Every structure is written in C-alpha cells, then in structure tokens.
Amino acid sequence: MKRISAIFILILLAACKTNNTVDYAILQGKIENKGEYKKLTLTNNDRDFKYEIDIAEDGSFQDTLNIDSGVYTLSLDRRKYISVALFDGDQLTVTSDAENFADSLKFEGQGGNENILLQSINGKIKDFDQNRKNDYTLEEGAYKSLILNQKSKLMSLLNASEVINPLFKDQQTRYINYWFVHNLQYYQNSHRYFTEDPDFVVSKNFLDEAKAIDFQIEEDYKGSKYYNNLVNIEHREIADSLVKDGFKSVRQARLEVATQFQSDYIRNDLLYQTIMGTLVFANEFSADYNTYLELTTNETQKAKVQEKYNQVKALEKGNPSPAFTEYENHSGGKTSLEDFRGKYVYIDVWATWCGPCKAEIPYLIEVEKKYHDNNNIAFVSISVDKEKDYDKWKTMVKEKGLGGVQLIADNVFNSDFIKAYQIMGIPQFILIDPEGNIVNRNAPRPSSSELLDVFEELKL
Template identity: 90%
Template structure:
C-alpha cells in the first residue's frame, strides 16, 4: 500500500510540473553583419511601450520577455523592421542579415510556425495594398468581390496550417477581417480621386461588415495597425459630427469624441494623440491642453504632455517669435529676422534633399511673384542642409530661380531658431507679423489655396 502511495504522489508531482503555466517568452537569435548596430527594439501600437534588446559583438541576442502575448514590431533601425508574434511559452529563434533584414529572415524553435505564417500573411496583404491605386478605379461591386476573394485566400492560408497556437489563429482571424474592413473604408474617398469622380458615394450596404465593429478591444488596438486605424477613423467621424452640430472648436471636438470610447486604454490614447497633435501644429492650444488634463487618467501620458506643453507654450499665436541671427544669405552677407521688422514674414524651412520641399518650390515661386511688389511681406527660405551640401544649396537656388530671400541655417536642425520652433520635419512654413509676433507657426503651404485666403485676411 505504501509503495502504491509513493508512486501516486510521484505521478501527481510530474503532472503538476507538466501543467505549470509559463508566463513569459524567450526571444533569441543572431544578426549577421550588424556593424555599429547594438540593439533591437520591440514595440507595438502602444505609444508607451518600447523594449530594447542588447545585441552582442558577435551579433547574438537573447532575452526573456514578460510581456502580453500578441504581435509586435521588431526593429533593427528605422528602416529595418519586421512583425513578430510572441506568446507565453514561446522560445523563438530569429536569424537574419542586417544588410537584408526582412528578406533574410529565418525562424526556429517554439513559435517559428506562427512567425513563418505571419510573414506570409503580411506579405500578401502588402502586395495587395501596393496595387490598390489600380483597384480603386473598379466599380464597387468588382472592388468588393476582389477584396472578398483576397480575404478568402488569406483565411485559407491561415486555416491550412494545423501546427500553430490557437490563440495566434484566433488573433489573425480578427486581424485579417480588420484588413478587409479597412480596405472597404478607404474605397469611397480613393475611388473619387483615382477614378476622377468627386461626387461618388458607395451604396448603403457596401460597408455592412463595418457597421457592427467593436471599437473597444484594447488587445487589437495595440496589435493590429488596421484595427488601430479603424478606431481612429471612428474617432474622426464622431468629432466631425460634433463640429457639425456647432461644437466650439475642432480640438475640443476631438477631445470630447475620445470620451465616447468605453475602453479606458483606447480613450486615453485617443486623447493623447489629439493633444500631442495640437501641441505640435496648432496656433492656439492652452484651452485644449487644460481640457486634456481634466479628461485623461493616464499619468505617464499626462507627464509627457506637460513636458511638451512647457516646450511649446511660447509658440502660441501672438507670442514673440524666436529669432535667427546672421544667417548666410545666398545673395551675399548675413541676414537676421530683425531685418524684416515692419513686414509680415513668410518663412519656408526646407532642404535640397527633401522631396516634399522641392515639390512646393514651383508654388512658392508663383506666390512670391504675385506679392513681389508688395512691400508689406517678405518671403524667406531657410535651408537646413548640412555643411557638405552647402554648394548643392547654392547651385539649386540658382538653377531653380528661387526668389525671395534665400538663407541657410547656421547649424542644421540644431540651429537655435529651428529648435525653438520644435521643427521635427520639413517643409514647415511659418508666418510672423510686422511686430515680430507669431501669426501661424504651421502656416498653409504655397500649394494650398488657404495661403492666399490667410494673406487676404491680413489685407496683404
């Protein structure tokens, strides 16, 4: 009897050990030809989540991850990244070459099947998305049929693999559906543009699949960029409806619209996106900032917003503009903002390597010509080209026949004027009044008809 009891106890112990729940994943691998790169970065749609994994000198890495199961983005640098699925209990081995990061991927270990399948699904989605310009010209029945056929292929690919985590399969089933609905949502506006039919409206049942979408799924908001985008579309729709019924401002409408989402996480993130966009681009933002502080419950995001506000509060409309001093003038000598006192100043911050900047040049030339004899406004272009491109700047100004005042910043993006205006991307256009105060720190581009409307309002 004793012997039987001992054996029974041993069986129980083994069973307990076998059923132990693992609440972490192991990510391991090697990056060939890593060069100076020494970290991998793990992120998802959560703007508060960023985890760095050290890469050893020989390119190897390994880390134990106590994170929520799901799909993440694994980045080697800004241009080299892949999607990875990580679930509790996985021991995923990733091997790749830094010089051809995505295409040289190899997966091994627990979780490999899921990730091989994930790359295949994402690749097929990407291929379809890249040819949508042509597909958007199709009539709606043909377009939807094409989309349904592609969704069916993706689901067949997912269902054909039997050796995968059931949680991964359930998640990808939802994500494929979000991809499908996302493509439906963009059809009307895209068809109007690509088919040159500005009055086109989809039929009442075209978006039937989108009508019952649940916008409160935190896990999918973090993991699926298509679901994340759909939530943001819904957020904009609610905000637009509030503006249409007379809500006091667009910023306030977007903040109020965020409160319509029951998920605290999603609500806070929409509030955060709204206020950060306002602080980066708007000319009046104190009222929106105060409303945000009352509405959010995310202390981490609140701290970031407070820090951003302290950086940009001097850039509200009517405040004195930051100044630049003794910038090199293409025509010779040095020029400062003070030299334009008594005139409105329309500033274009650009660079010779910036495609969107160069796209604005023809429009800027036309606007400058239109106001060339108007002594009440000056057109100033400030290049943020590096020293090595100085001659390229000199040549482009001459070859393009750029008018106005052509200057080059004294220290690229680290110039005091550029940093003071919190300029992170170009082109950026700034409008300053005759007293040197900010009219618009993010003025309309020359290609926008709104610019001439702004000038007309100022009696220029």
C-alpha cells in the same frame, strides 16, 4: 483509504499544474555579421512600450519575456525590422544575418510555425498593397470584389496550416479582417485622387463591414496597425460629426469623443494623440491642454504632454517669434529676421530633397508674384539642406526661378530657429507680424486657398 489517497494526489497534481501555468515567452537566437549592433528592440503600437534585448559579441541573444501575448516589431534599427508573434509558453529561436535582416530569417522551436506563417501573410499583404494605387481607379464594385478575393487568399493561407496556436489563428483572422476593412475605408478618397474626381462618393452599403468592428480591443490596438488606424478613423469621424452639429472646436470635439471609448488604454492614447498634435501645430492650445489634463488617467503620457507644453507654450499666437541671425542669402550677404521688422513675414522651411516642399514651389511662386509689389509683406524661404546639398540648393533656386528671399539655415534641423519652432517635418510655413510676433506657427500652405483668406483678413 488507498482510493482516497489516490484522489488526493490527483487533485494535488492538478493544482500544481494550474499554479505552474507559463506566463512568459523565451526569445533566443543569433544575428550573423552583427557588426556594431548591440541590441534588438521590441516595440508595438504602444507608444510607451520599448524593450531592448542584448546581443552578445558572438551575435547570440536570449531573454525571458514577461509581456502580453501578441504581435511585435523586432528591429535592429529603423530600416531592419520584422513582425514577430510571441505567446505565453513560446520558446522561439530566431536566426538572421544583419546584412540582410528580413530576407535571411529562420524560425525554430515553439512559436516557429506561427512566425513562418506570419511572414508569409505579411509578404502577401505587401504584394497586394504595392499595386494598390492602380486598384483605386477601379469602379467600386470591382474594387471590393478584388479586396474580397485577396482577403480570401490570406484566409486560405492561414487555414492551410493546422499546427499553429489557436490564439494566434484567432488573432490573425481578426487582423486580416482589419486589413480588409482598412482598404475599404481608404477607397473613396484614394479613388477621388487617382481618378481626379473630387465629387465621388461610395454607395450607401459599401462600408457595411466596418459597422461590425469592435473598437474596444486593447490587444488589437497595440498589435495591428490596421485596427489602430480604423479606431483613429472612427474617432475622427465621430468628432467631425459633432463639429458639423455646432460643437465649439475640432480639437475639443476629439478630446470629448475620446472619452467615449471604454478601453482605458485606447481612450488615453486617443487623448494623447489629440493633444500632442495640438501642441505641435496649433497656435492657441492652453484650453485644450487643460482639458486633456482633466481627462487623462495615464500619468506617463501626462508627464510627456506637460514637458511638451513647457517647450512650445512660447509659440502661441501673439508671443515674440524666435529669431534667426546672419543666415546666408542666395543673392549674397547675410540676412536676419530683424531685417524684416515692420513687415509681415511669411516663411517657408524646406529642402531640395523634400518632395512635398517642391510640390508647393509653383504655388509659392504665384503667391509671391501676387504680392511682389506689396511692401507690407516679405516672403522668406529657409532651406535646411545639409552641407553636401549646398550646391544643389544654389542650383535649384536659380533654375526654378524662386522669388522672395532665399536663405539657408546655419545648422540644418539643429539650427536654433528651427529647434525653437519645434519643426520635426517639412514643409512648414510660419507667419510673423510686423512687430516680430507669431501670427501662425503652422500657417496655411501656398497651395491652400486659406492662405489668401488669411492675407485678406490682415488687410495685405
């Protein structure tokens, strides 16, 4: 009887242990010199995930996190952030100084060893990648040997630590491999650019390691930016191959290819990225929007897409263009869009601080000169420089001999015209017809040969 009771107790204890499995992590610590900071934010590659942790007046914080195990970004603001690994059962203590957030980090407690190691691995990767543009000029064999050697050093760093969570070790092994393959994927185009050899093509077996990647791992898609990029590259390449075989459009191909990914999360995110890019840049997008609504199963993303669609549907080709009124003209006086009625208007939205904008200037000058005597088109540049850069704008227009009509927006990116066109980044080029209707809200850049093709089609 005693033997039966003892066995029963052991079974009961085992059951209790199973039922009490920890499915959360505790994150606590203190931020010295916190100043005005009131929250820490946890995010990852999941566009729908954002978790805020309150910081007390004395800089301390503590939260119990019922979230998926993995690597997250812990941030005070856009410039102060770190990667942090959190696994079920961790009780991680993080201390740092807000004035020197990343470099003053200390980790203690369960999960501390993993995070100390994570910072070391990420630091090595940062060091390796800082000189990458020089590496891209290497011959492909030498380049691949270099990347393999760097991967070996990262794996040695990972394997040197024995007192770490095996789940973390397995995860980081995958992540280091994604970093390695990611560097291989970017070699061909980067080598072409830095060696000025546009016809360069890597050898047949150069990307063999990419063939072994499993593109269905949701955890890695959320946690590793390199894996996330690799999945997106795979998505684009399959879609591009369909287009080459005669598929109706690039955007429809990408929507179709997204459905081939087995992970619901990855599939929906690829659909979401495709349609949001379409709504931001395309001139005709209703058909793609309707296809997206049929394919997605993520209601949160669907609601965001519907909101965006309602914002931009007035920007489809053929609709009346938003207008600007009484913008200051560099040559003097005020100028409005209505002043160009009866002409095509090619608008460059730019700023003096924008590198890509300035890179387009020589090409824009050449195009403007080519059509300088053509009364059927006007070239208008609208600066979104802040008030503090006003004199810089005045000087740059003069020194660079910018042609066309040079204007400055009345309220930077908050100007009605800029907001109406949903402009989030510059340069952006807009083409409007003589009746004031939109031809292309994301027209080809002056550096693209496509721009002159467009002008020829319009018989300019």
